[in-house]
Amino acid sequence: GAVVSQHPSRVICKSGTSVKIECRSLDFQATTMFWYRQFPKQSLMLMATSNEGSKATYEQGVEKDKFLINHASLTLSTLTVTSAHPEDSSFYICSAGDSSWWVTQYFGPGTRLTVL
Amino acid sequence: DAKTTQPNSMESNEEEPVHLPCNHSTISGTDYIHWYRQLPSQGPEYVIHGLTSNVNNRMASLAIAEDRKSSTLILHRATLRDAAVYYCILTHQGGKLIFGQGTELSVKP
Numbered sequence: 405g406a407v408v409s410q411h412p413s414r415v416i417c418k419s420g421t422s423v424k425i426e427c428r429s430l431d432f433q434a435t436t437m438f439w440y441r442q443f444p445k446q447s448l449m450l451m452a453t454s455n456e457g458s459k460a461t462y463e464q465g466v467e468k469d470k471f472l473i474n475h476a477s478l479t480l481s482t483l484t485v486t487s488a489h490p491e492d493s494s495f496y497i498c499s500a501g502d503s504s505w506w507v508t509q510y511f512g513p514g515t516r517l518t519v520l
Numbered sequence: 521d522a523k524t525t526q527p528n529s530m531e532s533n534e535e536e537p538v539h540l541p542c543n544h545s546t547i548s549g550t551d552y553i554h555w556y557r558q559l560p561s562q563g564p565e566y567v568i569h570g571l572t573s574n575v576n577n578r579m580a581s582l583a584i585a586e587d588r589k590s591s592t593l594i595l596h597r598a599t600l601r602d603a604a605v606y607y608c609i610l611t612h613q614g615g616k617l618i619f620g621q622g623t624e625l626s627v628k629p
Binding site: 408410438440447448449450453495497498499507508509510511512513514516 | 552556558561562563564565566569607616617618619620621622
């Protein structure tokens with residue numbers, strides 16, 4: 405199957421700093437990418453949908469100024485957590501799909517963010 | 521988006537078949553049934569999907585009820601590596617994946 409990578413896999417930062425997470429599709433062109441977050445023992449929660457070259461669409465309750473998403477190319481989307489606080493500590497997961505993204509999505513391995 | 525209902529947890533013995541049920545009584549005619557699984561500390565992994573007919577692939581089989589209000593994911597011979605949370609999700613063209621709580625499958629040696 406298609407491969408999606410995330411970088412970094414784990415990050416620890418101080419409160420108030422910004423953290424950027426990269427999501428790359430390695431062997432296909434991802435017209436649409438999704439960002440999820442997952443707290444311990446909970447399910448994945450969709451944060452936003454990003455389409456290459458256009459602004460991301462955020463789910464209700466997700467602050468777009470806090471979670472900046474850029475999908476500048478067909479193989480790369482980035483999520484920047486701005487002014488991170490301990491409550492932003494979570495497992496962030498991206499997924500990507502081609503033109504039939506609603507049929508099959510390929511997920512990255514996730515990024516564990518810990519804010520001290 | 522139509523909702524799915526799954527048992528919170530199931531147990532299986534290694535090398536035995538596992539049948540994971542999913543109820544989706546409000547499914548619409550254009551909804552696809554998707555199954556993903558998530559191993560601990562990893563991103564989800566696509567397992568299988570179908571619309572009306574039963575589907576088989578190298579990982580599993582998907583049995584869909586005739587009225588499409590329920591489906592069953594079948595793992596033919598469970599291994600320890602199949603221990604994961606299994607999610608049954610409905611989507612339609614242009615629809616997003618909305619994850620429920622899923623079924624946590626444990627496999628005993």
